[in-house]
Every structure is written in C-alpha cells, then in structure tokens.
Amino acid sequence: MSDVAYVICELNDIQSQRAKGFDLAILDEAGQQINFPIVIVRWGKQVFGYTNSCPHHGTRLDWEREAFLDPSGLRLMCGKHGALFELGTGRCSSGPCKGENLSPLNLQVIDGDICITGVTMVEEEDEDDEDGLVA
Numbered sequence: 001m002s003d004v005a006y007v008i009c010e011l012n013d014i015q016s017q018r019a020k021g022f023d024l025a026i027l028d029e030a031g032q033q034i035n036f037p038i039v040i041v042r043w044g045k046q047v048f049g050y051t052n053s054c055p056h057h058g059t060r061l062d063w064e065r066e067a068f069l070d071p072s073g074l075r076l077m078c079g080k081h082g083a084l085f086e087l088g089t090g091r092c093s094s095g096p097c098k099g100e101n102l103s104p105l106n107l108q109v110i111d112g113d114i115c116i117t118g119v120t121m122v123e124e125e126d127e128d129d130e131d132g133l134v135a
C-alpha cells in the first residue's frame with residue numbers, strides 16, 4: 001500500500017456541508033490502471049471520503065451529476081434505490097443495503113489541500129518530459 005499523499009483538490013473547492021465527486025485513476029495490485037470514482041464530503045474543516053460505489057448493486061451513488069446528498073443534506077444517498085448513508089461513517093442506515101458500508105478512503109487535509117493516501121494514483125504524464133527518447 002502506498003504512503004504517498006496525492007492532492008485531490010483544495011479544501012475550499014468543496015463548500016462545507018457539501019459533497020463532490022472525483023473520477024480518479026489508480027493502479028490495482030497487479031499494476032493495472034483502473035477507474036476509481038470517489039465522493040468527498042466536507043463538514044467544516046473535516047472531510048470524509050468513500051468510493052463512489054453503492055454496496056447494494058455497486059453502481060455510482062450520484063444519479064444526477066454531483067447529486068450525492070439526501071434532501072436534508074445530512075446523509076449520502078444512492079439515487080438508484082434510495083439507500084441512505086451516514087456522512088461520517090458511510091454506514092447505510094436505511095434502504096436495501098441497511099447495515100452495510102461504503103468503502104472509506106484515507107483522506108487528510110495538508111496545507112489546505114485534501115489528500116488521499118493508501119492508493120497509487122496514476123498521474124498525468126508531463127508532456128514536456130521527452131528527454132531520453134532515442135530516435
């Protein structure tokens with residue numbers, strides 16, 4: 001497991017009491033690149049993050065882009081069948097997967113940035129870095 005902290009965004013890119021989705025790419029244990037959609041909830045200076053995958057059928061939670069919260073704004077909601085999840089634990093408190101959990105992420109706020117550890121992220125290639133190529 002990687003200890004590298006990757007910056008996802010600035011803390012201020014997410015308003016307090018709001019959730020935002022990100023589509024990351026990471027390397028799996030076999031070194032293969034896989035899509036890794038996540039959702040981050042900000043509450044004041046605290047952040048909580050989960051993979052954007054409902055434990056019921058494995059679908060994304062946001063049935064409409066960036067629509068992650070229930071009308072009260074106090075729980076994450078899966079748009080497919082309406083499961084509700086506690087913001088701070090990811091535990092499903094209501095719905096077809098009651099008692100199951102969203103997969104939590106290791107997030108930290110470092111110097112005002114929301115960072116993820118515990119995964120190996122695929123980073124954008126630096127297009128200027130073509131040194132070493134032999135014609």
Ligand code: FES
Nearest residue numbers: 054056078081083
């Ligand atoms: S897929 Fe999320 S509640 Fe059914």
